[in-house]
Amino acid sequence: MAEFRIAIIGAGPAGYFAAQALQSAEIDGKKFAIDMIEKLPTPWGLVRSGVAPDHPKIKSVSKVFEKIATQEGFRLVGNVELGRDISLKELEEMYDAVIIATGSTVGRKLGIPGEELANSISAADFVPWYNAHPEYKNLEVDFSDQVAVVIGAGNVAIDVARMLALNPKELDLTDTAQYALDKLHNSAIREVHLFGRRGPEHAAFTSPELRELPKLEYTDVFIDKGEISAAQQRAGSAGEIPKDIKANLEAMAAIATADKKGVDRKLSLHFLSTPLEIKGEGRVEEIIFSINEVKD
Ligand SMILES: Cc1cc2nc3c(=O)[nH]c(=O)nc-3n(C[C@H](O)[C@H](O)[C@H](O)COP(=O)(O)OP(=O)(O)OC[C@H]3O[C@@H](n4cnc5c(N)ncnc54)[C@H](O)[C@@H]3O)c2cc1C
Structure with missing residues (x-):
């Protein structure tokens, strides 16, 4: 034919x-x-x-x-x-x-001073690195400090934060690149802080990704309860809260009130914080944020 x-x-x-x-x-x-x-x-x-x-x-x-x-x-x-x-x-x-159908692989820049410092890494590079993409296997990644910061309030940010915060033995049986797994097993990171620019009600997470966080076996996840209540009030004052936002806020409230395990690996979600500058002598040491306010 x-x-x-x-x-x-x-x-x-x-x-x-x-x-x-x-x-x-x-x-x-x-x-x-x-x-x-x-x-x-x-x-x-x-x-x-x-x-x-x-x-x-x-x-x-x-x-x-x-x-x-x-x-x-x-x-x-x-x-x-x-x-x-x-x-x-x-x-x-x-x-x-x-x-x-070649997709889109270029990460968006923050456009702030210090973004080019060593160990300030775009998710567009970091994610393919741990997933064994051949073009990213030589990425310089340094896990020698205790604290990592993830900027962004969507599912990619959650993926990255979770990958850094979980116990790497949870990845042993997965497709994680062996070189990344070796690095993660030797990682000193014990605190991961994720920052979103806007309020919890504006976050681009989806609720299944949020709901799995308190189930992490070796990591405690924190969100400020007051921040979620305030977001629920703000979202509710505009009328009925859309289903996806309601589900997200409920999932975040559940994280805020969940019993903590008292483990040393911690993941904290923060909102209303815009990164202004990344500082450090040759590599990332400090990040300066401005604190935002939601206005009608
Ligand atoms: C970190 C991350 C996590 C995600 N998690 C999820 C998830 O949990 N659930 C979900 O539904 N979606 C998820 N997504 C989104 C999903 O992966 C994308 O929406 C989807 O893969 C896009 O498909 P695509 O075919 O357009 O592009 P891609 O998947 O990027 O595929 C494009 C292909 O084109 C090839 N290519 C590029 N340039 C050329 C060229 N010049 N010549 C030949 N080949 C080329 C690339 O190598 C690649 O294989 C995630 C995305 C990211 C970045």
Whole structure:
């Protein structure tokens, strides 16, 4: 049967789900033959190099990708980078259509003095480092101090904070890169402080990620109860609290009131704090924050 020939660039979720859509489509009796072109030797994009290694259930979406990859007419070509090994023009000459699904891997800068100091690391570099992404394996990471600060109030910040705060033996049976695991086992970090710029009611976390924090076996998690009550009042004063915000605030209140285990590993969530400057002699030693206020 005649086929359209399609190149999909990038073997992440977007690439695989585009392939899946094409596999179930047909135009004028013609089906689609797909070549997926990936710059790395391994597929799955951020499902491999982004999703935290202690969340294997989320990574299990790779089973869907494997099913797509074993359909007739699908080929994965690894170690080929668009722009380095092959140009878009060349691909356009070879295929009926080219789908670009190369994701977004660049971290956002804070734009504050001291951001360039050693050991001030973007999650866009740190996460692929612990996930064994070949381009990040030589990242300089220093865990010799007791305190780590994570800036951000979304699920990536929670992932990073949890990875730093949990007992690394909880990662021994996961896909964490061996070099990262070795470093984490020797880490002196015992206090992780996560800071969000706005209030708890504005945080971009999702509640399942928050709800798992008090269940950490070797880490106590802290949030100021007063800060959550104030956020609940503020959010409620504008009418009915949207479901996702309500669930987040309930999960945070549960963290605030949960019994603590009295262990030495601690993770604290703080809000209404904007980083102004990172200070240190050649490497991070201190961070200056301004304290914010929510106004109507
Ligand atoms: C730290 C972190 C944790 C996350 N956790 C979750 C989670 O728990 N649950 C969830 O649902 N989502 C999570 N996400 C989001 C999810 O991983 C992304 O939304 C999703 O992977 C985006 O898919 P994508 O295919 O667009 O891009 P990507 O996954 O980035 O895939 C793009 C692919 O293109 C390849 N590529 C790039 N440039 C080229 C090129 N020039 N030539 C050839 N190939 C190229 C890359 O190597 C990569 O394999 C997380 C993201 C991060 C960063």
